[in-house]
Amino acid sequence: MKKHLIVACCICLSLLNSYAQISTIGIPSPKHEIRAVWLTTIGGIDWPHSYQADKQKAELREILDHLKTAGINTVLLQTRVRGTTIYPSAIEPFDGCMTGIPGKDPRFDPLQFAIDECHSRGMQLHAWVVTIPVGKWKKLGCTQLKKKHPKLITKIGEDGFMNPENPETANYLTNICQEIVERYDVDGIHLDYIRYPETWKLRVSRQKGRENITNIVSKIYHRVKLLKPWVMVSCSPIGKHDNLLRYPSNGWNARTTVCQDAQQWLKDGIMDALFPMMYFRDDHFFPFAIDWQEHSYGRFVVPGLGIYFLDPKEGKWTLDVIDRQLNVIRDLGMGHCYFRSKFFTDNVKGVYDLGCRFNQSPALIPPMTWMSDEHPQAPSSIRLTNGTLSWTSSSSDSFISNNRNCAYLLYNIYASDTYPVDIEKAENLIVTRFMGNELHVQEGLYYAVTAQNRYGIESEPCQMTVSTALSKNAMFHSPKAQIVSNSVELPFKASTLDADFIIIETLQGRTVSVHPYKGNHLSVRHLPEGIYAFRSLGRKGRNHRLGYFSVKRH
Numbered sequence: 001m002k003k004h005l006i007v008a009c010c011i012c013l014s015l016l017n018s019y020a021q022i023s024t025i026g027i028p029s030p031k032h033e034i035r036a037v038w039l040t041t042i043g044g045i046d047w048p049h050s051y052q053a054d055k056q057k058a059e060l061r062e063i064l065d066h067l068k069t070a071g072i073n074t075v076l077l078q079t080r081v082r083g084t085t086i087y088p089s090a091i092e093p094f095d096g097c098m099t100g101i102p103g104k105d106p107r108f109d110p111l112q113f114a115i116d117e118c119h120s121r122g123m124q125l126h127a128w129v130v131t132i133p134v135g136k137w138k139k140l141g142c143t144q145l146k147k148k149h150p151k152l153i154t155k156i157g158e159d160g161f162m163n164p165e166n167p168e169t170a171n172y173l174t175n176i177c178q179e180i181v182e183r184y185d186v187d188g189i190h191l192d193y194i195r196y197p198e199t200w201k202l203r204v205s206r207q208k209g210r211e212n213i214t215n216i217v218s219k220i221y222h223r224v225k226l227l228k229p230w231v232m233v234s235c236s237p238i239g240k241h242d243n244l245l246r247y248p249s250n251g252w253n254a255r256t257t258v259c260q261d262a263q264q265w266l267k268d269g270i271m272d273a274l275f276p277m278m279y280f281r282d283d284h285f286f287p288f289a290i291d292w293q294e295h296s297y298g299r300f301v302v303p304g305l306g307i308y309f310l311d312p313k314e315g316k317w318t319l320d321v322i323d324r325q326l327n328v329i330r331d332l333g334m335g336h337c338y339f340r341s342k343f344f345t346d347n348v349k350g351v352y353d354l355g356c357r358f359n360q361s362p363a364l365i366p367p368m369t370w371m372s373d374e375h376p377q378a379p380s381s382i383r384l385t386n387g388t389l390s391w392t393s394s395s396s397d398s399f400i401s402n403n404r405n406c407a408y409l410l411y412n413i414y415a416s417d418t419y420p421v422d423i424e425k426a427e428n429l430i431v432t433r434f435m436g437n438e439l440h441v442q443e444g445l446y447y448a449v450t451a452q453n454r455y456g457i458e459s460e461p462c463q464m465t466v467s468t469a470l471s472k473n474a475m476f477h478s479p480k481a482q483i484v485s486n487s488v489e490l491p492f493k494a495s496t497l498d499a500d501f502i503i504i505e506t507l508q509g510r511t512v513s514v515h516p517y518k519g520n521h522l523s524v525r526h527l528p529e530g531i532y533a534f535r536s537l538g539r540k541g542r543n544h545r546l547g548y549f550s551v552k553r554h
Contacts, residue, residue, distance in 0.1 A: 027330050028528070029071075031426040033363040034302045034335030036074035036275065037067060037344055038128065038236075042081050044097045046341045051100045053108050061117060066345045068121045069510050070352060071359025073432065076190045076275070076337070077114050079127040080176060083134035083141025083160075087111035087184070091176060093140055102140040115185055122433040124365060126188030126232065127180045131173050131216070133193055134160045156199050164196060165204065170216040174223045181227045187454075188232035189224055190275070191217070195238070195258040202259075209259035214270075221270040229371055230407055230454035232272045236304060237262035239278035240288045241295070247287040263295040272299055272368060275337050279306030281321050286328060293332045300366060302335035310349040319349045326358050356510070360528050361426040364412065364433075367456035376409055376451040378459040379437070384447060389413070390438040391462060394451045407454045413439060414448045415507060417483065417531060417550045420463045421448035427530035430507045442507065442533065442548065482549040487521045488534070491546050499536035502546075507531055527551050 040046040047063060048056040067075065079086055084095035084102065087109055096102035098110055111127070118125040134142045134153065142160035146153050152172060154163050162169045177189050195213055196202065202209055221233050238254035241263050254260035254276075265271035276292055278285055292301045305325055309315030329336055338344045344352055381392040394409055413431040414421045421428055431439060433452065441447065448461040482488055490502065502522060504512045515522055517536060524532075533548040 027327055029359055029361040029363065029426050030330070031361075031364060031424065031429060032366040033330070034074055034273070034300060034337070034365055035072050035359060035363060036076055036302060036335065036337035037072055037341040038076045038304070038337065038339050039063070039078065039341040041078040041086055041095065041097045048098065048110075051098070053106060056098070056106075056110070057108075057113060060114060063341065063345055064117050064121055064123065066352070067341070068123060070344070070355040071362060072123065072355075073363055073365060074124045074126060074188075074337075075114070075118055076126045076128045076188075077111070078130065078192075079111055079180065080129040080131075081135075081141070082130060082139070083145050085111075087180070089176075089179060091179060093144060095141070111180075111184060119185070119433070119435065122362075122431060124187035124232075124433075126190040126234065127184070127186045128190045128192055129173075129177060129180070130192045131194045132162050132164060132197065134162060136160070154200075156197060161197050161200070164209075164212045164216065167215070170219045173216060174219045177220050178223050178227065181224050181231055186231060188234055188273075189220070191220065191233070191235040194235050195254070195260040198258060206256060206259060210255070210261045210264075213259050214261055214265065217265055218270045225371075228407075230368070232368065233270075234273035234275055234300075235262065235265075235271060236275045236277050239276045239280060239304070240284075241276070241291060244287055244291055247283060249288075250284075263292075263297075266295070266297045266299045266301075269370070272371075273302060274300070275302045275304050277306075277339070278303045278325075279309070279339065281309075281317065281325075285325060289325075289329055289332060289334070293334055298370065300335065302337050303329050304337045304339050307338050307343045307348065307351050308340060310351055311343060317349075319351060319354060322351055323354060326354075330358075360506075361530065362429050362432050363426065364429070364452075364458075365456050367458075369455075369457070372453070372455040372457060374453070375457055376453045376459045379411065379449050379451050379462045382447065382449055382462045382464055384441070384443070384464065387440055387443055388438060389441045389447055389449075391449050393437050394459070408435075410435060410452045410454075411437065412450045412452055412458065413441075414450075414461065415441070415445045415531065416448075417445060419446045421446050421461065423448055423450060423458075423461045427528070444548070445507075445531070482547075483552055484524060484549050485552065486525050487523050488549045490517070490520055490522055499538050501537040503535050503537050505533050505535070507533065507548075524549075524551055 047060055049059060050056055081095040083092055085092050086095055086098060093103040094105060098106035115125045134145055137155055137158055137160050152162055152166055152169055153160050180186060194217060196209055224231050224233050237260050238258060240249040240253040242253045242255040243249050254262050262274055289303055305322055307322055309317040326336055347353060377394040379391040379394050383390050410433040413434060414423050414428040415430050416428045446464050448463045450461050451459040499517050502515045502517050506512060529551050531548060531550045534546050536546055
């Protein structure tokens with residue numbers, strides 16, 4: 001027995017050593033993967049940076065455009081801040097982040113605006129609800145809660161906290177989540193700080209403490225699922241669940257320290273996903289990532305990465321730390337989540353560039369198969385006319401534009417230079433969670449469309465008709481539609497053409513690289529397999545699409 005234990009430990013240590021050394025080695029982008037950011041509103045540290053509504057809207061659009069380009073498909077937006085909200089709540093006052101004055105109405109609904117903007121980009125929005133902390137003792141959120149529910153609030157130092165040992169705390173927080181889910185078409189409820197404060201003097205047993213927190217989680221989960229079962233319920237536990245056999249948590253973990261029994265919540269089916277705050281590195285990261293993955297019980301675990309440590313003011317991390325972590329957790333079949341959005345979009349130490357390279361293809365949110373196994377009906381009659389792809393919506397599509405409570409269908413669009421389009425290949429996915437049935441696309445490719453329900457389950461694909469596909473087959477033998485391995489042939493450059501550079505971009509419009517327009521061929525050895533467009537760029541900023549090519553290697 002001891003011999004076997006030693007061998008097992010050696011294998012584990014060898015695996016961890018390999019993970020510690022791993023770098024960007026071209027692990028293919030999977031078709032299904034949660035890629036998220038925490039978008040913080042407290043103090044406007046991520047958003048907004050203005051108190052003017054028009055500027056706030058423009059700034060959020062710009063942030064979401066950057067996130068979309070980097071392959072992010074999930075935005076965790078801080079919605080309940082500190083006993084305050086960013087939407088017009090009947091329960092709590094407005095947070096001051098929107099107007100500079102706590103309680104003041106910003107004259108628009110920031111949560112609804114964010115939902116609409118995310119959905120128009122094919123992204124999910126999860127309402128991030130800070131649960132137990134309610135802010136400074138004399139600030140608006142805390143003072144109003146004290147007046148209405150004095151027995152629910154406890155003072156620790158200068159801050160107020162909801163009392164997890166009072167059963168009414170679970171009811172109150174459940175009502176907050178119910179208000180959001182009933183009124184808004186959110187894709188998820190994300191619970192933050194769903195635990196005992198680390199400064200709380202625990203007077204009950206650890207087991208009883210865990211039961212208190214679990215009771216809150218259970219009530220919220222079942223209420224949300226009763227209202228809209230497709231809404232994903234998640235939380236952000238402490239990054240280390242508990243001590244491991246060979247790797248202690250050094251006194252800071254979820255289960256023992258703050259009574260947050262997150263892995264048990266997955267096992268008991270009262271949590272759909274975890275976003276553990278794994279703001280650590282090396283042996284404080286890799287063994288605990290494996291532990292989360294091994295105890296996921298078929299649900300989603302999405303490690304939160306502490307990219308704020310790349311900022312010299314926050315820490316001394318180098319980019320290779322995040323590089324290795326991204327590759328390891330993808331190898332483990334887990335998603336990734338950045339803390340926080342501004343560090344990512346500000347490209348601190350090149351982390352945004354890394355994210356763009358890492359996510360070469362879009363990804364769908366994995367389906368919640370434990371909630372439903374019903375596949376939606378496929379769309380029909382796909383057509384491509386003058387660059388417009390259209391299809392007939394599924395008969396089961398129940399979307400009504402002014403009804404936010406319906407479980408409507410979404411559509412995913414795939415493109416390929418071969419027929420039929422293989423929808424299992426991530427590189428063929430070009431548009432996700434599309435809400436219409438008409439889209440402007442590139443000519444000369446084959447297309448397929450699938451319907452997707454709110455649980456993330458896809459239909460069979462609707463492919464172009466055989467006659468349409470065969471009529472387009474000749475286009476793939478023209479100079480502008482090359483199938484290449486290592487280099488692409490460039491069109492002849494006339495002396496009068498204002499074109500100094502060649503831009504290579506994905507079918508989603510993301511620039512991959514820029515090269516001088518010289519010679520007859522351009523090396524594409526650095527590109528992964530997939531379909532790309534290339535265009536010219538002149539000194540005056542004018543650009544023209546020259547064609548497209550497909551990189552295939554054997």
